[in-house]
Amino acid sequence: MLIGIPKEILAEEKRVAAIPDTVRKFVDLGFNVAVESKAGEGILISDEEYEMAGATVIADADRLYAESDLVLKVKQPVFNAQFETHEVEMLHDGCTLITFLHPATPDNHEIVKRLRDKNVTAFTMDGIPRISRAQRMDALSSMSTVTGYKSVLMAANHMAKFIPMIGTAIGTVKPAAFLVVGAGVVGLQAIATAKRLGGVVKAMDIRKNACTEAESLGAKVVEFDIPEELAVGAGGYAKALENEWIEIEQGILAPHVEAADVVILSALVPGEIAPVLVSGKMVSAMNPGSVIMDVSVDQGGNCEVTEPGRFIQRSGVNVCGIQNIPGRMAVHASWLYANNMYYYVENLFKNGDQIPDLNDEIVKASMVTHKGVILHEGALKAMRLN
Known part of the structure; x- marks a missing residue:
């Protein structure tokens, strides 16, 4: 079986789905590996390093897709301007794709349908369940750690103000006010980073345990009194709220959004469209120059x-x-994603003979399309096909 690692073509996307260390591990499992030329350019890894790890380097993306039985990517397939065709159409019929698909997001519904019609077996890395044996595969948590940290730095870069309190001979500059909505992995890392930079941080989450963690990092919690059975689902993830509860949450958030210099939005429901918590009216009430980092955008945005x-x-x-x-x-x-991907593939083919175990709990939770059928519950719900 040939594993193909294409170069990502989404704008500003420099990540790659495999690094030389994981290529060696794939080879040790009995796979052949092909890497598109310059796929590692954005992370300072040369073609020669991939070749030394046991991969074949292919210059032509079209050929790589056509020959690969299993394609490992970082982001969803997009239109390839060089070949004037969509990356889904470059996959051969019946092959397997593993990547971040965010299949419930409306912008990705057409991609999911294309994969179905192409008879591709597709798995999404954001569908991995929160269970102990899946921790090494949990790419969503890995990328959320990066996102929480980087989102605060990006916000700071777009502000025309200091973040920490600064004492000068003229007077004291007040610290920047942060509001973090959603205290999962992204939110907790954002809180920690904002605190390190000297910001004053408030946080809100519908889950009591998440609020406790946010408080432990120094954030002041914005209280939202909601029954736990409505807020917390399987694995400790947040559940989708009914519209009446979302409206209550919006009302509680409104004055805190208005007062914030930076709002980090990371409220997600696994496999579903993100709830809209900040309205256009709330945005217009904010001070000019304030920053909203809507990091839940892959699932529609908050x-x-x-x-x-x-x-x-x-x-x-x-x-x-x-x-x-x-x-x-x-x-x-x-580095994080490539290792998550390796452990996912290792688990997928754990029965040997390079035959996927489609009955595995982790595999079933992350499967999007198979044999011409859309199987992902969140996608079916969002597309109103269930």
């Missing part, structure tokens, strides 16, 4: 005015909808 893939201004407020923030810290992000 802010009503976010434009996926773009950094825009609305009412003088900077709103970031950049979709691949970890791609801006590509070296460590690729």
